[in-house]
Amino acid sequence: MYRVLTESGELLAEISGKMRHLAQRREDYPAVGDWVVLSVRPGEQRAMIHAVLPRKSKFSRKVAGQVTEEQIVATNVDTVFLVSALNQDFNVRRIERYLVMAWESGANPVIILSKADLCAEPERLASEVADVAIGVPIHIISSAENRGLAALAGYMTQGHTVALLGSSGVGKSTLVNRIYGKEILATGDIREGDDKGKHTTTHRELIMLPDGGILIDTPGMRELQLWGAEDGLSTSFQDVEALADMCFYQDCRHGSEPKCAVKAALADGSLDQDRYQSYVKLQKELAYLARKEDKGLQAAEKAKWKKIHQTLKNQPHR
Numbered sequence: 001m002y003r004v005l006t007e008s009g010e011l012l013a014e015i016s017g018k019m020r021h022l023a024q025r026r027e028d029y030p031a032v033g034d035w036v037v038l039s040v041r042p043g044e045q046r047a048m049i050h051a052v053l054p055r056k057s058k059f060s061r062k063v064a065g066q067v068t069e070e071q072i073v074a075t076n077v078d079t080v081f082l083v084s085a086l087n088q089d090f091n092v093r094r095i096e097r098y099l100v101m102a103w104e105s106g107a108n109p110v111i112i113l114s115k116a117d118l119c120a121e122p123e124r125l126a127s128e129v130a131d132v133a134i135g136v137p138i139h140i141i142s143s144a145e146n147r148g149l150a151a152l153a154g155y156m157t158q159g160h161t162v163a164l165l166g167s168s169g170v171g172k173s174t175l176v177n178r179i180y181g182k183e184i185l186a187t188g189d190i191r192e193g194d195d196k197g198k199h200t201t202t203h204r205e206l207i208m209l210p211d212g213g214i215l216i217d218t219p220g221m222r223e224l225q226l227w228g229a230e231d232g233l234s235t236s237f238q239d240v241e242a243l244a245d246m247c248f249y250q251d252c253r254h255g256s257e258p259k260c261a262v263k264a265a266l267a268d269g270s271l272d273q274d275r276y277q278s279y280v281k282l283q284k285e286l287a288y289l290a291r292k293e294d295k296g297l298q299a300a301e302k303a304k305w306k307k308i309h310q311t312l313k314n315q316p317h318r
């Protein structure tokens with residue numbers, strides 16, 4: 001069942017049989033943020049979903065575990081708030097990973113550094129982030145001390161959708177409550193004292209703000225695995241790719257080739273070693289995923305043709 005927001009209020013909806021039959025992949029099903037075509041059964045508060053309208057943006061990741069499959073986290077997002085806490089979990093490499101997926105999604109990334117009250121030098125960490133987040137706005141906030149929140153209002157205007165993404169416990173739900181001005185989401189401290197099942201029933205991911213903006217709170221992730229994000233990688237690491245373009249050999253692997261611009265930049269310190277390693281690692285991860293997905297597609301294609309051959313074989317000869 002899907003919870004849908006309609007002009008006549010909130011309804012529970014299910015997928016039509018035809019849509020289910022035609023759906024092939026996870027992305028054919030509705031996700032948080034989608035606009036859907038539905039028919040309402042009057043008086044019942046129930047509806048049937050017939051189609052998902054084309055998405056203008058889509059934030060995905062690979063599903064957790066061994067399966068090579070896409071998981072859609074949110075759709076039709078204008079701005080993604082990539083939330084990281086300024087505590088001992090702070091990690092620039094993780095922010096880089098989130099940025100790759102944010103650029104790939106089609107939404108504009110904004111970096112939110114939360115829990116500034118727990119950090120002695122938030123500006124220094126913010127400048128570390130600025131080095132890897134070229135052209136991305138960065139905001140230092142503290143929900144506890146009401147710091148930096150006013151500056152976020154500009155993103156949540158009428159007709160705009162903001163999605164919050166980040167690891168579990170960075171303060172996403174707390175921030176939503178501050179922005180909304182009321183405790184509409186359960187946060188970490190409440191959940192701990194609560195009985196487990198309770199927060200799931202009251203959990204809401206899409207929130208209509210009084211001023212007409214939309215906020216999407218996503219469940220905290222343990223890890224963000226990449227999913228088909230070659231373009232996102234290029235945008236995020238435009239500094240590295242611009243250097244690679246200047247190598248003498250077009251297919252330079254930045255190993256033992258002469259006149260390698262990447263190696264030169266690493267040597268003179270203009271390209272940070274860790275940032276380059278991070279780029280190589282994410283690139284490898286994407287290549288591995290692409291190979292695996294390709295095998296999956298090949299297997300599906302083989303199975304399909306086997307079925308067709310079998311059907312033909314079983315037909316009586318003329």
Ligand SMILES: Nc1nc2c(ncn2[C@@H]2O[C@H](COP(=O)(O)OP(=O)(O)OP(=O)(O)O)[C@@H](O)[C@H]2O)c(=O)[nH]1
Nearest residue numbers: 142143144168169170171172173174187188189220
């Ligand atoms: N010190 C401090 N703690 C905060 C701040 N914002 C949130 N917290 C605390 O951090 C904990 C986690 O906050 P949540 O808002 O539940 O975090 P979340 O990102 O929504 O977590 P998930 O729902 O698991 O993804 C709670 O105990 C909050 O009270 C802040 O600005 N400063």
Ligand SMILES: [Zn+2]
Nearest residue numbers: 247252254260
């Ligand atoms: Zn090179």
